[in-house]
Amino acid sequence: MSELLSPAEVQGAAERVAQLQKGLNQVLLDQTQVVEQVTAAVLARGHVLLEGLPGLGKTELCKALARLLGLPFRRIQFTPDLLPGDITGTYVLEGEGRRDFTFREGPLFANVVLADEINRSSPKTQSALLEAMQERSVTVLGQTRPLPEPFFVLATQNPIELEGTYPLPEAQLDRFLFRVQVPPVGAKTLTTLLTTRVRGTPPVLPQATDAEGLASLFAAVDRVHLPVPVADFIGRLVEASDPRGPGAPEPVRRFVRYGASPRAALALAAAGRALALMRGKPNVGFDEVVAAAPAVLNHRLVLAYEASLEKVGTLDVVRALLQAIPEVPRA
Amino acid sequence: MPASDERRLQALVLAPVRRVRRRLNAVLWTEAAVAPVWAAATGCVLVRMLLRDAAVWVLPVPLLAAGAWWLVRARARSVSLTHAAVLADRSAGAGGLLLTRLERPVGEWELSANQFARAVTLPPVAWKRPVGALLAALAFLGVGFLLPLPARQVRPANAAAAAKVAAVQAKAEALAREEPLGTPLEEELRRLSEEVAEGRFDSADWEAADSLEKSLEARAAKAAAELAAASEAARELEASLDAAAGAEAATREREALEKALMALGSDNAAQQRQQQGQENGNPASGNSGGAPGAGDGGTRGQQAQGQPGGSGSGGARSRDEVASLRETLERRQRELEQRFGQGNGRNGSRQGQGEGEGEGEGQEGRQGGHASRQTRQGQGKGGTGRGGESQPLVFGEQAEMDPERLAFKPLPKGQGGEAQGLWGLRSAEPQRREGGGGGGAQGTGAQGDAEAGHSTGPLLPRNRDLVKRYFGGEP
Numbered sequence: 001m002s003e004l005l006s007p008a009e010v011q012g013a014a015e016r017v018a019q020l021q022k023g024l025n026q027v028l029l030d031q032t033q034v035v036e037q038v039t040a041a042v043l044a045r046g047h048v049l050l051e052g053l054p055g056l057g058k059t060e061l062c063k064a065l066a067r068l069l070g071l072p073f074r075r076i077q078f079t080p081d082l083l084p085g086d087i088t089g090t091y092v093l094e095g096e097g098r099r100d101f102t103f104r105e106g107p108l109f110a111n112v113v114l115a116d117e118i119n120r121s122s123p124k125t126q127s128a129l130l131e132a133m134q135e136r137s138v139t140v141l142g143q144t145r146p147l148p149e150p151f152f153v154l155a156t157q158n159p160i161e162l163e164g165t166y167p168l169p170e171a172q173l174d175r176f177l178f179r180v181q182v183p184p185v186g187a188k189t190l191t192t193l194l195t196t197r198v199r200g201t202p203p204v205l206p207q208a209t210d211a212e213g214l215a216s217l218f219a220a221v222d223r224v225h226l227p228v229p230v231a232d233f234i235g236r237l238v239e240a241s242d243p244r245g246p247g248a249p250e251p252v253r254r255f256v257r258y259g260a261s262p263r264a265a266l267a268l269a270a271a272g273r274a275l276a277l278m279r280g281k282p283n284v285g286f287d288e289v290v291a292a293a294p295a296v297l298n299h300r301l302v303l304a305y306e307a308s309l310e311k312v313g314t315l316d317v318v319r320a321l322l323q324a325i326p327e328v329p330r331a
Numbered sequence: 332m333p334a335s336d337e338r339r340l341q342a343l344v345l346a347p348v349r350r351v352r353r354r355l356n357a358v359l360w361t362e363a364a365v366a367p368v369w370a371a372a373t374g375c376v377l378v379r380m381l382l383r384d385a386a387v388w389v390l391p392v393p394l395l396a397a398g399a400w401w402l403v404r405a406r407a408r409s410v411s412l413t414h415a416a417v418l419a420d421r422s423a424g425a426g427g428l429l430l431t432r433l434e435r436p437v438g439e440w441e442l443s444a445n446q447f448a449r450a451v452t453l454p455p456v457a458w459k460r461p462v463g464a465l466l467a468a469l470a471f472l473g474v475g476f477l478l479p480l481p482a483r484q485v486r487p488a489n490a491a492a493a494a495k496v497a498a499v500q501a502k503a504e505a506l507a508r509e510e511p512l513g514t515p516l517e518e519e520l521r522r523l524s525e526e527v528a529e530g531r532f533d534s535a536d537w538e539a540a541d542s543l544e545k546s547l548e549a550r551a552a553k554a555a556a557e558l559a560a561a562s563e564a565a566r567e568l569e570a571s572l573d574a575a576a577g578a579e580a581a582t583r584e585r586e587a588l589e590k591a592l593m594a595l596g597s598d599n600a601a602q603q604r605q606q607q608g609q610e611n612g613n614p615a616s617g618n619s620g621g622a623p624g625a626g627d628g629g630t631r632g633q634q635a636q637g638q639p640g641g642s643g644s645g646g647a648r649s650r651d652e653v654a655s656l657r658e659t660l661e662r663r664q665r666e667l668e669q670r671f672g673q674g675n676g677r678n679g680s681r682q683g684q685g686e687g688e689g690e691g692e693g694q695e696g697r698q699g700g701h702a703s704r705q706t707r708q709g710q711g712k713g714g715t716g717r718g719g720e721s722q723p724l725v726f727g728e729q730a731e732m733d734p735e736r737l738a739f740k741p742l743p744k745g746q747g748g749e750a751q752g753l754w755g756l757r758s759a760e761p762q763r764r765e766g767g768g769g770g771g772a773q774g775t776g777a778q779g780d781a782e783a784g785h786s787t788g789p790l791l792p793r794n795r796d797l798v799k800r801y802f803g804g805e806p
Contacts, residue, residue: 276427
């Protein structure tokens with residue numbers, strides 16, 4: 001059992017995270033919740049799927065995050081003719097005289113990868129991300145190459161333009177820690193945007209941390225204690241998301257076809273730890289789990305046909321789930 | 332964990348958590364006790380009402396059962412220490428630090444944990460409702476034990492059933508003097524008496540009592556018939572003895588007269604022989620010859636008179652014994668008749684026999700009271716001739732009926748009214764008719780005026796429709 005974080009360690013980590021969040025908030029105006037979730041996903045070493053209408057600043061957010069972290073950044077524009085080798089890399093014939101096949105690394109070989117409009121590529125290309133996101137490695141012609149640490153995939157997806165797109169398979173979705181809904185901004189935010197930026201160009205941000213600092217943050221997150229009652233709450237929450245589970249509430253049994261996987265429980269614990277550290281706590285509380293649950297379970301619940309008939313979304317089901325499952329089991 | 336840390340944990344963190352747990356458990360156990368206490372209170376009150384004085388020995392049963400039930404419910408609802416810790420953590424706003432402290436040392440966070448532990452507040456609990464329910468149950472128990480019990484309800488005696496059983500028992504006792512009743516009948520009588528005593532005399536028992544009474548009456552009728560036959564035999568024997576005694580006395584008188592005449596004749600001859608002897612000079616032979624003859628004759632006469640006298644005294648004793656026996660038989664018969672009342676077979680038998688003797692007709696009571704329908708009353712000298720054979724009834728000289736069909740039997744409902752209607756047919760007074768006996772008087776029927784029975788008499792108008800409906804045709 002590792003030593004519990006000291007107050008000083010927690011405070012130092014929280015200050016660095018706050019600096020990171022401050023920079024992101026300067027880029028993405030009036031989207032504090034989105035920024036918090038993206039930051040928590042980074043601290044939890046998870047991948048984020050940003051979903052929202054065009055022009056909301058999703059791509060700028062990813063670019064700003066890479067700049068703030070001081071990590072190499074690659075952007076992949078997913079198109080229908082994109083091939084797996086285009087993103088993982090491939091062998092090319094190089095040299096003069098005796099020519100050899102040399103492996104050319106693809107854009108995945110970066111610390112921060114922006115998969116822009118990921119649903120526009122074919123499922124074959126989307127599947128090329130599975131190993132990279134889960135194993136953080138790429139296998140080409142039988143040779144596995146590790147990706148650089150840390151490795152983040154920030155994908156964007158347009159929920160309204162469905163023609164010519166390929167919905168992400170469930171296995172692909174499950175590999176994202178969060179699916180963050182980017183809401184539209186209000187008039188006040190737009191006024192600020194118009195008055196402070198020239199042609200919408202975001203301000204140049206100073207680097208908030210580096211790879212070493214980020215690694216220390218990761219270590220601090222791992223030392224955040226997860227109490228047994230909170231872990232039990234996470235377990236019951238994920239179990240209840242399965243409509244065939246014993247504790248499934250009525251909305252889940254009615255509207256959900258498939259529940260969350262054990263990977264969801266791991267994601268909830270990791271997100272809870274990250275959120276706890278961001279909030280200056282050495283341990284995870286129920287509030288962190290409740291705060292992370294919508295973004296974690298949002299894309300892991302497969303709704304039934306009745307949900308679309310009654311216009312019930314996954315967030316509605318998750319909210320009902322959180323209300324139905326008590327923090328401590330009733331005797 | 333060092334001892335000092337453990338003590339701090341116990342004093343600072345566990346103490347408020349346990350307070351929370353005790354408070355929650357108190358309320359939950361109170362709630363768990365509501366149903367058992369109400370059940371126990373109800374059971375105790377019911378036991379007191381039903382068992383009264385014996386309730387003291389039964390009261391522990393519902394109390395123990397309620398206690399066991401309460402323990403089971405309370406254990407199932409008990410709040411765990413983890414549950415209380417979570418509630419304490421939430422109430423103090425510790426954000427999981429108290430939970431962490433319960434699992435592991437928190438190091439520099441100890442001060443914060445202690446501050447959170449001191450900030451723990453007892454959770455609000457809804458104690459009024461369960462406590463109110465418990466108080467209501469206790470009040471119900473108190474009222475149930477303080478209210479006076481109503482007087483014991485005496486089960487109303489079934490007077491009709493008791494009278495019925497008593498009547499059957501009286502008949503059985505009367506019959507038991509004549510013949511043994513038998514074990515099954517005695518058992519049935521005992522069972523009926525118990526049913527009456529316990530107030531469980533139902534329709535089946537009524538039927539059993541009726542059938543038992545009928546069987547007793549049948550056996551009584553048979554016994555009375557046997558007694559009547561014996562009495563008759565005794566009477567005839569007495570008459571025979573009287574007749575025999577009269578004939579023997581006449582014979583003895585005639586013999587005595589003859590002997591006296593003979594003795595008188597021999598005396599005259601002796602006197603003549605004595606006179607002749609005196610005249611012939613041999614008077615001694617005459618005296619000697621005459622004296623023995625007279626002596627023998629007197630001895631035999633005495634003997635002859637004595638023998639009939641001896642047999643006469645013996646015949647008187649026989650007559651007395653026979654008369655006594657007959658009187659005894661008649662007395663027992665009367666007792667049996669008095670016990671079993673009118674209308675039974677024995678009474679009908681005697682009535683029919685009496686009518687046969689006095690009126691020249693009778694059917695040996697086979698029809699009981701209905702025997703009058705074939706009676707041809709003969710005024711004047713009644714013979715002992717029985718009535719003739721059973722003749723079929725003729726209604727209006729059109730229909731012939733088997734007498735058995737006129738046995739008492741209620742008509743079906745809606746086909747002739749109540750049974751009393753048909754009974755009225757029997758109870759009509761026969762009309763007197765001048766002339767000879769009817770067809771029923773055969774053999775040695777008495778001569779003289781006879782009254783026609785219903786078989787030949789006109790049918791009463793009030794019975795015409797009844798008989799018509801009964802036979803489905805013209806009366």
